[in-house]
Amino acid sequence: MKPRSETLSAILILAVAAACGPRSVSPTSAVAGDFPAAEIQNDEGGPVTVTGEVVYTYPFFTSGIAEPIIVLEDQGGFVTRDRNFIFPSESQVLGQITSDFYTSPFSYSLNLPEDPQGTLRDVDGDGASDPGVMVFAVAYWTNVWGDPYLEKRDQAGGGWSTAYASTRISDNPSDRGEVVGGIYLVFAPEAGQGFPSGFGDDRELFTADDPIVGLPQGWTRVDLDTTPFTFDRAREPAIPLVEPAGLALDDFSQLGYAEAFDAMLQKFRNEYAFTELKDMDWDTLGDEFRPRFAAAESSADSRAYLLALRDFLWSIPDGHVGMDLSPLNDLFQTETAGGIGLAIRQLDDGRVIASLVVVGGPAEDAGVQLGTQILSLNGVSIGESVRTTVPWSSPFSTEHSLRLQQLRYAMRFPVGTEVELTFRDQAGETVTAALTAVPETESFTATSFYAGVTGLELPVEFHQLDNGFGYARVMSFFDNDLLTIQLWERMIQDLNNYEMPGLILDLRQNGGGSGYLADQMAAYFFDEETVTGNTAIYDDSTGDFFLDPTDPGLMYPPREDLRYHGPVVVIVGPACASACEFFSYDMTLNARATVVGQYPSAGLGGSVEDFAMPEGMSIRMTIGRAVDAEGQIHIEGIGVVPDIRVPVTEATVLNGGRDVILDAAAQAIGTPTGAGVVPEGPPAMASLAASNSALGQALQGGGPPTLDSLARESYGQSFDAGDFTYTVVLGASRDALWSWAWCTADQASFDDNWAVIEVAFTLDGAPVAADELAQRDDTLPGGVCRQIGTVLSSWPVGDHVLEIDVNFKEAMNDGFADYDPGIRHLEFHVIVDR
Numbered sequence: 001m002k003p004r005s006e007t008l009s010a011i012l013i014l015a016v017a018a019a020c021g022p023r024s025v026s027p028t029s030a031v032a033g034d035f036p037a038a039e040i041q042n043d044e045g046g047p048v049t050v051t052g053e054v055v056y057t058y059p060f061f062t063s064g065i066a067e068p069i070i071v072l073e074d075q076g077g078f079v080t081r082d083r084n085f086i087f088p089s090e091s092q093v094l095g096q097i098t099s100d101f102y103t104s105p106f107s108y109s110l111n112l113p114e115d116p117q118g119t120l121r122d123v124d125g126d127g128a129s130d131p132g133v134m135v136f137a138v139a140y141w142t143n144v145w146g147d148p149y150l151e152k153r154d155q156a157g158g159g160w161s162t163a164y165a166s167t168r169i170s171d172n173p174s175d176r177g178e179v180v181g182g183i184y185l186v187f188a189p190e191a192g193q194g195f196p197s198g199f200g201d202d203r204e205l206f207t208a209d210d211p212i213v214g215l216p217q218g219w220t221r222v223d224l225d226t227t228p229f230t231f232d233r234a235r236e237p238a239i240p241l242v243e244p245a246g247l248a249l250d251d252f253s254q255l256g257y258a259e260a261f262d263a264m265l266q267k268f269r270n271e272y273a274f275t276e277l278k279d280m281d282w283d284t285l286g287d288e289f290r291p292r293f294a295a296a297e298s299s300a301d302s303r304a305y306l307l308a309l310r311d312f313l314w315s316i317p318d319g320h321v322g323m324d325l326s327p328l329n330d331l332f333q334t335e336t337a338g339g340i341g342l343a344i345r346q347l348d349d350g351r352v353i354a355s356l357v358v359v360g361g362p363a364e365d366a367g368v369q370l371g372t373q374i375l376s377l378n379g380v381s382i383g384e385s386v387r388t389t390v391p392w393s394s395p396f397s398t399e400h401s402l403r404l405q406q407l408r409y410a411m412r413f414p415v416g417t418e419v420e421l422t423f424r425d426q427a428g429e430t431v432t433a434a435l436t437a438v439p440e441t442e443s444f445t446a447t448s449f450y451a452g453v454t455g456l457e458l459p460v461e462f463h464q465l466d467n468g469f470g471y472a473r474v475m476s477f478f479d480n481d482l483l484t485i486q487l488w489e490r491m492i493q494d495l496n497n498y499e500m501p502g503l504i505l506d507l508r509q510n511g512g513g514s515g516y517l518a519d520q521m522a523a524y525f526f527d528e529e530t531v532t533g534n535t536a537i538y539d540d541s542t543g544d545f546f547l548d549p550t551d552p553g554l555m556y557p558p559r560e561d562l563r564y565h566g567p568v569v570v571i572v573g574p575a576c577a578s579a580c581e582f583f584s585y586d587m588t589l590n591a592r593a594t595v596v597g598q599y600p601s602a603g604l605g606g607s608v609e610d611f612a613m614p615e616g617m618s619i620r621m622t623i624g625r626a627v628d629a630e631g632q633i634h635i636e637g638i639g640v641v642p643d644i645r646v647p648v649t650e651a652t653v654l655n656g657g658r659d660v661i662l663d664a665a666a667q668a669i670g671t672p673t674g675a676g677v678v679p680e681g682p683p684a685m686a687s688l689a690a691s692n693s694a695l696g697q698a699l700q701g702g703g704p705p706t707l708d709s710l711a712r713e714s715y716g717q718s719f720d721a722g723d724f725t726y727t728v729v730l731g732a733s734r735d736a737l738w739s740w741a742w743c744t745a746d747q748a749s750f751d752d753n754w755a756v757i758e759v760a761f762t763l764d765g766a767p768v769a770a771d772e773l774a775q776r777d778d779t780l781p782g783g784v785c786r787q788i789g790t791v792l793s794s795w796p797v798g799d800h801v802l803e804i805d806v807n808f809k810e811a812m813n814d815g816f817a818d819y820d821p822g823i824r825h826l827e828f829h830v831i832v833d834r
Contacts, residue, residue: 034126034192034194034214035124035192035194035212035213035214036213036214037213037214038195038197038213038214038215038216038220038231039213039231040216040220040231040232040233041230041231041232041233041234042232042233042234043233044233044234044235045218045233045235046216046218046219046220046233046235047112047185047219047220047221047232047233047234047235047236047237048111048112048219048235048236049109049110049111049112049235049236050095050109050110050111050112050138050185050236050237050238050239051098051107051108051109051110051236051237051238051239052107052108052138052166052238052239052240052241053105053106053107053108053240053241054104054105054106054107054108054140054164054240054241054243055104055105055240055243056104056105056164056243056247057104057243057247057248057249058243058247058248058249059249059610059618061104061247062101062102063478064478064479064480064481064484064513064514064517065101065142065480065481066142066144066480066481066482066483067142067143067144067148067482068097068101068140068141068142069094069095069097069140069141069142069143069148069150070094070095070096070097070108070110070138070139070140070141070241071092071093071094071095071138071139071140071141071150072091072092072093072094072095072110072112072116072136072137072138072185073087073092073136073137073138073139073141073160073161073165074087074088074091074092074118074119074134074135074136075135075136075137075160075167075184076118076119076121076134076135077158077159077160078135078159078160078177078179078206079121079123079135079206080121080206082158082159083157083158083159083176083177083550083551084157084158084159085158085159085160086151086152086155086158087118087119087150087155087158088117088119089147089149089150089151090117091116091117091118091119091134092149092150093110093111093112093113093116094110094148094149095108095109095110095111095138096108096109096110108138108241110138112185112219116134116136116187118134118135118136118187119134120132120133120134120189121133121134121135121206123135123194123195123196123206123210124193124194124195124212125194125207125208125210125212126194126212130193130194131189131190131193132193133186133187133188133189133193133194133195133215134186134187134189135184135185135186136184136185136186136187137160137161137165137166137167137182137183137184137185138165138166138183138185138239138241139161139164139165139166139241140164140165140241141154141155141161142154142481143482144481144482144485144517145485145520145558152556153520153556153558156516157554157556159177160177160179162177162244163243163244163247164241164242164243164244165182165241165242166182166183166184166185166239166240166241166242167179167181167182167183167184167224168180168181168182168224168225168242169244171244171245171246171540172539172540172541172542172546173537173538173539173546173548174539174541174542174546174548175541176548176550176551178204179205179224180203180224181224181225182224182225182242183221183222183223183224183225183239184221184222184224185219185220185221185222185239186215186219186220186222187218187219187220188215188216188217188218188220189217190217191214191215191216191217192214192215193214193215194212194213194214194215195212195213195214195215195220195222196210196211196212196213196229197210197211197212197213197228197229197231198210198211198227198228198229199224205224211228213231215231216233218233219233220232220233221233221234221237221239246537249610249611249612250267250609250611250612251611251612252264252611252612252613252614253612253613253614253615253616253617254614255614256297256614257293257294257296257297257305257308257614258290258293258294258297260293260613260614261289261290261293261308261312262286262290264611264613264619265282265285265286265290267611267621268280268282268316268621269282270538270543271538271609271621271623272316272621272622272623273536273538273545273606273607273622273623273624273625273636274318274606274622274625274633274636274637277633277636277637278316278317278318278637280316285312285315288315289308289311289312289315292304292307292308292311293305293308293309296308302615305614305615306327306328306615306617307328309323309613309617309619310323310325310328313395313619314390314394314395315395316395317395317396317397317637318395318397318604318606318622318636319395319396319397319398319401319577319602319603319604320397320578320604320606320608320620320621320622321395321620321621321622322395322619322620323613323617323618323619323620324617324618325392327615327617332392334414335392335412335413335414336392336409336412336444337412337414337415337439337441338412338413338414338415338416338417338437338438338439338440339358339361339411339412339413339437339438339440339441339442339443339444340361340362340363340411340413340419340421340435340436340437340438340440341357341358341360341361341362341363341364341438341440341442341443342354342356342357342358342361342362342363342368342374342411342421342443343355343356343408343411343443343444343446343447344374344382344407344410344411345407345648345653346386346403346407346648347648347649347650347653348647348648348649349649350383351373352373352374352382352383352386352407353371353372353373353374353650353653353654354368354369354370354371354372354374354423355370355447355653355654356370356442356443356446356447357369357370357372358440358442358443361438361440361443362419362435362436362437362438363421363435366421366431366433366435367423367425367431367433368421368423369426370654371650371654372423372424372425372426373423373424374421374422374423375422375423375424375430376420376421376422377410377419377420377421377422378419378420379420382410385410386403386406386407386410387406389406389409389410390409391405391406391408391409392409393405393409396602396603397602397603397604397605397636397637397639398574398600398602398603398637398638398639400574400599400600400639401574401599401602401603404449404574404599407447408444408447408448411443411444412444413437414437415437415438415439416436416437417436417437418434418435418436419434419435419436419437420432420433420434420435421433421435449509449573449574449575450509450511450575452509453475453509457473457475458475458479458483458487459474459475459476459477459479459480459483459484459487460472460473460474460475460484460487460488460491461473461475462487462490462491462494464494464498464500465504465666467666467670468500468501469500469501469502469503469504469666469669469670470491470494470495470500470502470503470504471503471504471506472491472503472504472505472506473506473509474505474506474507474510474521474580474583475509475510476510476511476512476513477510477512477513477514477515477517477518477521477579477580477583478511478512478513478514478579479513481514481517484517484521485517485521488521488524489524489558489562492524492562492563492564493561493562495564495566496561496564500566501566501567501712501729502566502567502568502569502669502670502729502731503564503566503567503568503569503669504568504569504571504662504665504666504669505568505569505570505571505587505593506571506662506665507570507571507572507576507580507583507584508571508572508573508575508576508597508661509573509575509576510575510576510577510579510580511575511577511578511580512577512578512579512580512581512604513578513579514579515553515578515579515582515607515626516553517579518579518580518582518583518586519532519553519554519555519582519583519586520555520556521583522555522583522586522587523555523556523557523558523586524557524558524562524563524564525563525564525565525568525587525592525593526555526557526563526589526590526592527557527563527565527734527735528557529554529555529556529557530554530555530586530589530590531552531553531554531629532552532553532554532555532582532585532586532589532629533552533553533582533585533626533627533628533629533634534547534548534549534551534552534553534626534627534629534631535547535553535606535607535624535625535626535627536624536625536627537607537623537624537625538623545625547625547627547631552629555586565705565710565730565731565732565734566729566731567593567594567669567672567729567731567833568587568592568593568594568669568731569593569594569595569596569665569668569669570584570587570593570594570595570596571595571596571597571661571662571665572584572595572596572597572600572601572639572640572642573597573598573599573601573661574599574600574601574602574639575602576601576602576640577601577602577604578602578604580601581601581602581603581604581605581635581639581640582626582635584601584640585628585634585635585640588640590732590733591732591797591833592731592732594643594644594668594669594673594833595640595641595642595643595644596642596643596644596646596661596664596665596668597642597644597645597646597661598642598645598646598647598648598652598661599642600638600639600640600641600642601635601639601640602639603635603636603637603638603639604635604636605626605633605634605635605636605637605638606622606623606624606625606626606636607622607623607624607626608620608621608622608623608624609621609623622636644664644668646660646661646664672729672731672831672833673797673833674797674798674799674831674832674833675799675831676799677797677798677799678798678799679764679795679796679797679798679799679800679832680796680797680798681764681796682763682764682766682796682800683733683763683792683793683794683795683796683800684792684793684794685763685768685772685790685791685792686735686790686791686792686793688772688773688774690791691737691773691774691789691790691791692774692776694737694774694789694791695737695739695774695776695787695789696776696778698737698739698787699778699780699785699787703737704734704735704736704737704791705736705737706736706737706738706739707726707728707736707737707738707802707828707830708726708826708828710728710730710736711726711727711728711828712726712727712728712729713725713726713727719819719824720820720824721808721820721821721822721823721824722822722824722825723825723827724824724825724826724827725827725829726826726827726828726829727829727831728828728829728830728831729831729833730795730830730831730832730833731832731833732832732833733793733794733795733796733832734793734795735791735792735793736791736792736793736830737789737790737791737792738761738789738790738791738792738802738804738828739787739788739789739790740759740787740788740789740804740806740826741785741786741787741788742754742757742785742786742814743780743782743783743784743785743786743814744783744784744785744814744815744816745782745783745784745814745815745816746783746784746815747779747784749784749813749814749815750783750784750786752812752813753812753814754786756808756809756810756812757806757807757808757809758805758806758807758809759788759804759805759806759807760804760805760807761773761788761789761790761802761803761804762802762803762804762805763800763802764800764801764802765801768790772790773788773789773790774787774788774789774790775787775788776788783815795830795832796832797832797833798831798832799829799830799831800828800829800830800831800832801827801828801829801830802827802828802830803825803826803827803828804825804826804828805823805824805825805826806823806824806826807822807823807824808820808821808822808823808824809821
């Protein structure tokens with residue numbers, strides 16, 4: 001599978017060795033031709049059925065998978081190094097998974113076709129034109145989109161497998177998926193077709209220095225891990241699919257605490273993606289923490305080891321870095337089980353106020369009310385007290401996420417703790433009260449980033465608001481991928497079928513998941529493939545991070561009827577993390593959506609990897625450095641910043657239960673940002689040929705949408721004289737057909753009518769010359785029609801006015817009805833958002 005930028009992992013990046021056992025040799029001269037015949041082992045006429053196992057240790061291998069498949073994968077792309085090669089559906093032969101996919105290893109079986117439909121490649125390098133051979137790998141894939149076969153989106157844009165395939169790929173990212181070993185299945189339609197018997201001096205396959213042998217007609221299994229290659233014609237060969245080294249779990253769990261720390265520190269030193277960005281000093285951290293690991297090992301104190309491990313990870317300001325804290329749950333409970341019935345928020349003006357007061361709790365009993373300003377805690381100013389609080393939800397990539405969690409945890413204490421609280425009462429007097437922390441979780445639960453989430457939510461939940469706009473909560477990109485896409489496409493269909501004028505996407509509690517899935521879900525709002533960015537990964541061969549500029553992340557739009565072009569508002573917050581942020585960022589490209597929120601997103605901008613440490617601990621670290629299309633770090637430590645920020649004031653914090661952020665989003669989508677803005681110029685008009693083609697497509701119900709079909713108003717088939725106003729909230733710029741048509745029952749009526757019809761187009765106040773407009777006459781089963789118009793594109797932001805004046809200079813009849821003379825004035829107000 002082609003590499004893709006993930007947020008919970010840099011999934012399917014590289015591939016590693018598959019060990020092949022010894023084979024019995026029975027050489028035969030199978031062919032005669034221009035090349036020496038390949039020496040064939042086990043000549044039973046060629047493979048018919050292939051079987052094998054897939055061993056996986058990668059922690060997320062099965063996550064989100066609904067339709068795992070084994071497929072015969074056309075390697076035509078690798079032969080020519082075409083990374084955009086899409087192996088066609090007719091070449092894809094699907095196998096069967098013959099054991100439990102969710103238990104490693106799982107087994108498979110695949111029957112080879114007698115007449116495969118793969119891509120023929122002439123790989124003998126002799127300069128002559130030959131039929132060539134079809135080269136295949138056996139590969140594991142997952143199918144999310146479309147029919148049972150893998151389309152472009154399933155194939156991550158094309159190329160060849162770099163993981164869980166019968167081939168092995170170089171471990172070095174800078175080698176760009178070069179095949180270095182493993183097993184191919186090769187089909188020769190004619191005997192004598194040439195194929196490499198080795199890599200040659202350059203150690204690359206399908207290059208000029210490859211030694212060539214002739215293959216027999218039919219299927220041959222080729223082992224690339226022997227020198228020379230081994231050619232096997234057994235009927236039922238076993239072919240394992242191999243897990244790449246980049247995905248196999250690094251395991252330090254059998255080491256002592258100190259030695260495991262050294263290995264972990266070296267891994268961070270080499271592979272951590274943001275060392276420079278965060279000014280990480282690994283030597284200083286090693287000096288600080290290694291003695292704690294050594295002491296824990298010396299005293300066989302697993303608790304001290306876990307605390308040292310926790311504190312080391314908390315010292316790295318990256319929300320993706322972490323461990324499972326459940327072994328320390330008793331300590332967490334002790335430190336946080338007590339509260340004084342109070343939650344606090346910091347306002348934009350710097351004041352810290354009571355945002356929640358538990359009825360009957362110690363704070364209420366002391367006179368604290370909603371909105372009461374909190375001044376100090378245990379004699380320390382509230383600002384300093386909050387600043388020195390270390391939340392159990394550490395670490396964080398952004399200051400705003402850290403601050404919000406510090407505010408939350410500053411109000412947690414062991415049960416029975418005496419707390420001195422100083423606040424300003426309603427009369428403005430300073431009051432100091434002695435309180436005792438009680439077993440109270442209401443204030444703690446209410447201030448969670450995930451308050452209200454039950455875990456039973458679907459990944460996409462959609463409904464129509466009372467104001468007519470669509471609203472969707474996107475809860476996860478880490479659920480069942482197929483289910484997520486099915487729900488997503490149902491939403492898009494409803495938006496289009498019911499002509500909803502806009503969509504609010506609420507991602508405030510979306511913790512991330514698959515970055516690739518997130519990118520492709522954003523693609524449903526775009527018309528063209530769009531670069532989303534790229535990811536740099538550490539390369540052992542160079543000792544540096546490698547970013548392949550030829551292989552950026554891309555959004556691949558679905559078919560036209562599954563795209564939505566209306567205005568979109570995306571709501572973000574500090575719980576929108578990782579893949580959620582990539583999706584939100586994607587929606588800012590080409591100013592496709594307006595982002596609304598009270599705070600930026602979490603600022604987790606990389607792909608991650610897990611590795612094993614002693615005491616059964618799984619550690620996560622960031623190994624992929626995500627950047628935008630210009631190569632700049634764009635999310636890590638920053639987050640997606642709202643275009644429209646809801647202020648943090650007493651009014652918005654003490655909101656009486658209203659969702660003030662959703663209110664702001666509804667207001668934003670109801671008031672397009674382009675409304676009232678004077679555009680810098682008119683949209684671009686297409687050539688006469690392109691516009692004529694679009695007019696022809698319109699007759700068949702295709703091509704760019706017409707402006708009147710995009711309008712909120714509909715006037716049916718009215719052709720009476722008068723004024724007709726259309727409001728078109730275009731959202732982002734897109735192609736649209738601006739046209740007018742007149743049809744008659746027959747040619748005679750057509751000629752009579754057009755003798756007395758005058759049509760004039762005006763674009764943003766400027767008349768459009770007749771020779772700039774396409775005119776198309778068509779004879780249809782129901783009569784004769786003339787269309788006049790043009791395709792408009794590249795709309796500048798703002799409020800455009802387009803007018804069509806149709807003057808019937810005399811009364812006339814089109815063969816169906818009579819029409820009075822007069823002017824029909826059609827005025828289109830087209831609003832294009834930023």
